[in-house]
Amino acid sequence: MSFQGTQTYIATQDLQVAVNAAITLQRPLLIKGEPGTGKTVLAFELAKALDKQLIQWHVKSTTKAQQGLYEYDAVSRLRDSQLGDQRVHDISNYIIRGKLWEAFVAEPAPILLIDEIDKADIEFPNDLLLELDRMEFFVYETREVIKAAVRPLVIITSNNEKDLPDAFLRRCFFHYIRFPDPDTMARIVDAHFPNLQKDLLHEALTVFYNVRDVPGLKKKPSTSELLDWLKLLVAQDLSPETLRSKDNRSVIPPLAGALLKNEQDMHLFERLAFMSRRGA
Amino acid sequence: MLSRFFFNLREAHVPVSLKEYLTLMEALKAGLAQFSVDEFYYLSRATLVKDERNLDKFDQVFGQSFQGLESALDADGEIKAEIPEEWLRLLGERLLTEEEKAAVQALGGWDKLMETLKQRLEEQKGRHQGGSKWIGTEGTSPFGANGYNPEGIRIGQDRSRHRRAVKVWDKREFRNFDDSLSLGTRNIQVALRRLRRWIRQGAATQLDLPDTIRSTARNGGALDLRLVPERHNSVKVLLLLDVGGSMDDHIRTCEELFSAARGEFKHLEQYYFHNCPYEGLWKDNNRRDQRIDTWHVLHTFGSDYKLIFVGDASMSPYELVEQGGSVEHNNPEPGQVWLNRLTTTFPQAVWLNPLDEAYWKYTHSVGMVKQMMNDRMYPLTLAGLDGAMRELSR
Numbered sequence: 200m201s202f203q204g205t206q207t208y209i210a211t212q213d214l215q216v217a218v219n220a221a222i223t224l225q226r227p228l229l230i231k232g233e234p235g236t237g238k239t240v241l242a243f244e245l246a247k248a249l250d251k252q253l254i255q256w257h258v259k260s261t262t263k264a265q266q267g268l269y270e271y272d273a274v275s276r277l278r279d280s281q282l283g284d285q286r287v288h289d290i291s292n293y294i295i296r297g298k299l300w301e302a303f304v305a306e307p308a309p310i311l312l313i314d315e316i317d318k319a320d321i322e323f324p325n326d327l328l329l330e331l332d333r334m335e336f337f338v339y340e341t342r343e344v345i346k347a348a349v350r351p352l353v354i355i356t357s358n359n360e361k362d363l364p365d366a367f368l369r370r371c372f373f374h375y376i377r378f379p380d381p382d383t384m385a386r387i388v389d390a391h392f393p394n395l396q397k398d399l400l401h402e403a404l405t406v407f408y409n410v411r412d413v414p415g416l417k418k419k420p421s422t423s424e425l426l427d428w429l430k431l432l433v434a435q436d437l438s439p440e441t442l443r444s445k446d447n448r449s450v451i452p453p454l455a456g457a458l459l460k461n462e463q464d465m466h467l468f469e470r471l472a473f474m475s476r477r478g479a
Numbered sequence: 480m481l482s483r484f485f486f487n488l489r490e491a492h493v494p495v496s497l498k499e500y501l502t503l504m505e506a507l508k509a510g511l512a513q514f515s516v517d518e519f520y521y522l523s524r525a526t527l528v529k530d531e532r533n534l535d536k537f538d539q540v541f542g543q544s545f546q547g548l549e550s551a552l553d554a555d556g557e558i559k560a561e562i563p564e565e566w567l568r569l570l571g572e573r574l575l576t577e578e579e580k581a582a583v584q585a586l587g588g589w590d591k592l593m594e595t596l597k598q599r600l601e602e603q604k605g606r607h608q609g610g611s612k613w614i615g616t617e618g619t620s621p622f623g624a625n626g627y628n629p630e631g632i633r634i635g636q637d638r639s640r641h642r643r644a645v646k647v648w649d650k651r652e653f654r655n656f657d658d659s660l661s662l663g664t665r666n667i668q669v670a671l672r673r674l675r676r677w678i679r680q681g682a683a684t685q686l687d688l689p690d691t692i693r694s695t696a697r698n699g700g701a702l703d704l705r706l707v708p709e710r711h712n713s714v715k716v717l718l719l720l721d722v723g724g725s726m727d728d729h730i731r732t733c734e735e736l737f738s739a740a741r742g743e744f745k746h747l748e749q750y751y752f753h754n755c756p757y758e759g760l761w762k763d764n765n766r767r768d769q770r771i772d773t774w775h776v777l778h779t780f781g782s783d784y785k786l787i788f789v790g791d792a793s794m795s796p797y798e799l800v801e802q803g804g805s806v807e808h809n810n811p812e813p814g815q816v817w818l819n820r821l822t823t824t825f826p827q828a829v830w831l832n833p834l835d836e837a838y839w840k841y842t843h844s845v846g847m848v849k850q851m852m853n854d855r856m857y858p859l860t861l862a863g864l865d866g867a868m869r870e871l872s873r
Contacts (some may be wrong), residue, residue: 212517212521213521213524213525216511216521216522217522219511220506220511220522221526223511224502224505225508226502231531273688277692277695277702281700281702282698365494365496365529368529369496369498370528372525372526373529373530375531
């Protein structure tokens with residue numbers, strides 16, 4: 200069982216090594232990288248490539264580690280007790296399984312995606328140390344131990360908003376997805392738009408990397424933005440010449456809204472356009 | 480061999496532990512990297528490095544441990560001869576074709592080149608342009624950028640990378656993540672979050688489920704709702720910013736810190752001073768207008784405020800020790816008296832200095848201020864901020 204990327208996901212060699220190490224040694228894999236470089240998509244593609252079920256746990260600022268294990272719905276039980284429902288005598292009726300529990304008991308072992316772990320409270324990773332290490336936990340209410348028969352592959356993504364604790368990191372493999380170089384990028388685009396004209400692709404990539412090189416951008420466009428933009432270009436049937444034209448209005452690339460998501464960045468571009476027009 | 484690599488990593492301050500080393504062993508035993516050095520590099524990187532800030536250090540150590548390069552580590556394991564960033568950005572990239580190689584005299588092999596590079600680096604002190612020996616740009620020396628010696632080592636040239644010729648770890652592409660350098664708004668915010676301490680204060684608005692259950696049970700089953708206050712960010716900060724004079728260079732960094740800080744705290748008070756706080760501070764950057772008595776500040780805010788100075792602490796020593804030493808007015812009391820008053824009123828205080836830490840020792844007053852702050856002076860880098868925040872949240 201090894202991962203070489205898929206038809207729609209180009210994995211660089213270092214990523215493949217990291218993923219395969221995580222699969223072989225059954226340790227969690229922590230993925231970091233610029234937004235839009237395909238951290239979350241990796242889990243989806245991995246599930247597709249290995250033909251496994253994907254269980255997603257999207258972490259928010261309010262997410263607690265306990266919610267991933269199970270929750271005890273005390274309020275329902277309270278209500279049932281006051282209504283005299285017979286279910287109330289079995290506490291297991293009120294235990295709601297979390298994503299981790301699902302992943303531990305699913306057959307065959309699925310892939311568990313813990314998305315954006317850095318969004319949660321600073322103690323969140325610490326609370327999951329033992330659970331991820333031993334892949335088991337204890338349910339106090341019913342006094343049973345939930346243990347994974349086969350360890351699921353755990354993919355964790357982080358956007359680096361918080362530092363993760365050392366003890367947590369020690370248990371993971373780590374991979375930083377770098378922004379792809381133009382060659383890899385061409386392969387990625389090719390995987391998504393196999394019928395794109397060669398010259399249009401070339402011009403589009405040139406424009407794209409030029410935009411990324413503009414100093415002072417708040418949010419540099421990334422792979423996912425490039426793919427969106429190309430989709431628009433194809434839909435609008437723009438010619439490579441439009442992209443290439445060096446007349447003084449073209450400093451702002453066509454359909455720039457797909458690349459620049461920030462009005463300050465747009466403003467910066469308009470200023471550049473204005474300056475080059477004046478220069479001409 | 481491997482254990483030496485492991486200890487080299489530790490000496491270079493890459494935080495690796497035994498656990499990771501054993502994981503690497505396990506991975507190697509499982510046959511994950513059998514046929515190529517590249518795979519071994521990727522595998523050991525995924526296993527041993529857990530933070531992109533350390534990737535650059537890892538690359539260096541990997542290069543030294545497995546390349547048989549002349550080691551840049553001295554006896555204590557400190558990396559010496561730090562090569563300036565702009566030179567290094569593309570170090571290790573060779574730009575030769577076979578014909579060119581034959582055509583022009585070359586120095587004789589990669590190892591030799593690296594060795595000579597090390598030597599030159601030690602000989603050379605400043606930036607250099609032209610010429611045929613020193614490292615710099617536009618020369619004919621094998622070292623440097625834009626030159627035409629085919630076996631040259633390119634240093635800090637932006638274009639024309641060849642994909643094949645380079646060892647991956649020698650590209651040092653992760654240099655930007657090294658935390659001793661960059662400080663953008665985003666980074667600052669990350670560091671400042673350390674300051675947040677969640678304390679419950681204010682009105683009770685959230686349902687406290689455990690307490691509700693407990694008191695309902697005590698009530699004999701009749702529902703009894705219990706509420707707790709929502710969590711607030713209760714860190715209080717008093718920010719004193721140095722403006723004007725020698726700080727003009729650093730004003731941008733400071734403004735970033737400042738704008739980041741705005742969103743982070745419930746109570747944030749900021750005042751400006753010039754060089755050293757005296758009997759008056761300003762609320763407005765338009766500084767000579769409304770001067771606020773420092774005594775007033777000292778009496779207004781409680782000692783639970785955390786005091787953060789931002790300033791380069793570069794001034795004439797007289798400003799600190801003599802009355803009337805200030806550059807812009809006649810101060811009845813010297814700066815250090817006021818510094819002392821501020822730090823006694825607000826015991827939790829740090830001084831953030833935008834000057835590069837390496838230059839602190841060249842300015843006398845920096846050392847003096849540092850001493851007055853009981854060594855609580857930190858550089859305005861991510862690592863420095865981390866240290867300062869840890870100090871403040873003690």
